[in-house]
């Protein structure tokens with residue numbers, strides 16, 4: 231089990247560039263199955279989840295070049311089967327994104343229950359119900375989903391039962407090769423969904439409404455190869471902003487699409503964090519003292535999450551750890567995942583003053599001096615939040631199960647060392 235050894239209380243300083251978005255790269259790799267031609271991806275994050283997804287494609291018969299300088303080429307000239315490897319599928323949530331492209335290309339897909347972060351129930355109902363509207367026959371057992379479209383996929387006027395990110399992506403990928411017009415209402419619209427749609431359009435797909443909650447897809451008979459640059463990971467950017475602010479550092483984040491951070495600026499503003507937009511860069515000055523901003527009339531403020539463009543669920547753990555370093559009191563309300571906040575007991579063991587009211591709400595009383603601890607990373611974002619806590623804490627902390635962090639952040643230790651952090655990797 232890989233560990234990080236972190237010595238706290240050394241502010242970071244310097245410049246960093248975000249890697250490509252994990253949550254864009256994963257559906258985009260799945261989308262390369264929609265053509266028999268080559269698709270080249272640049273700014274592809276070299277992270278564990280991407281390698282698992284690439285292995286899943288290879289095992290089905292696609293060729294995948296090694297990832298070199300964040301660039302790789304995928305080609306699914308022929309496919310040997312449509313039942314992705316069980317063990318690999320169970321390692322990542324995004325394996326279920328193979329369902330849409332496999333149904334469109336081969337008329338069938340057999341997948342186990344996917345893996346990924348254990349942060350709540352994480353239903354797949356929105357995917358399955360929408361596939362059924364497209365004519366897919368579904369056989370669900372306790373641990374697998376067998377999907378078949380014996381008469382081919384049919385276009386549909388779909389209203390998703392919830393604004394699910396991966397369900398939207400799966401249905402878009404199924405619909406681009408389905409003759410006729412498919413509408414997806416109540417579609418999710420996160421930057422990674424927009425990124426997937428841009429790749430599909432570059433491959434010849436016809437999609438209207440990108441970035442909105444209603445997508446209209448005119449099916450085409452075939453898609454062709456393309457070269458596509460993946461967008462910067464706004465979750466990595468939000469994590470770096472939180473890390474720099476909490477440790478009292480200053481940071482220039484290059485080439486990070488500041489327009490994708492307007493809601494994060496509002497939420498982080500409640501923690502006293504402010505930054506300058508410099509073209510495509512964000513400059514975060516040193517914040518000698520973070521102070522939680524009260525709402526009008528001195529009311530206690532809150533940070534809560536929701537589907538885009540609301541504050542992203544994947545930044546809730548980061549906001550929570552930053553709040554422990556800001557003077558004042560704040561409610562953190564995680565509305566989407568039932569079990570995402572349970573890791574706060576680890577922060578409490580480091581000295582943080584937090585009341586976990588119920589699985590969705592935590593009250594943080596800030597400015598706690600944190601003390602080093604030996605901790606295990608429960609999921610990607612809580613793992614990153616623990617790294618931030620350790621960088622703020624007095625003494626040397628050990629964070630175990632770094633494999634979770636490596637799923638989503640490329641070479642985090644090396645990149646933070648370049649900013650002055652005292653962090654080492656150990657086996």
Ligand SMILES: CC(=O)N[C@H]1[C@@H](OP(=O)(O)OP(=O)(O)OC[C@H]2O[C@@H](n3ccc(=O)[nH]c3=O)[C@H](O)[C@@H]2O)O[C@H](CO)[C@@H](O)[C@@H]1O
Nearest residue numbers: 253324350352353392393394395396397537543544566567
């Ligand atoms: C590979 C990938 O892209 N994973 C992301 C994707 O997961 P994923 O696509 O699995 O997440 P979903 O959008 O389906 O749902 C996330 C959670 O939010 C709940 N929900 C969703 C929509 C809604 O309107 N109301 C509601 O309560 C769902 O029941 C679920 O518990 O989106 C999540 C939500 O942004 C992110 O945390 C994950 O990092």
Ligand SMILES: C=C(OP(=O)(O)O)C(=O)O
Nearest residue numbers: 323324346347544610611
């Ligand atoms: C929840 C996350 O990822 P996944 O959906 O891949 O488990 C995440 O990126 O924070």
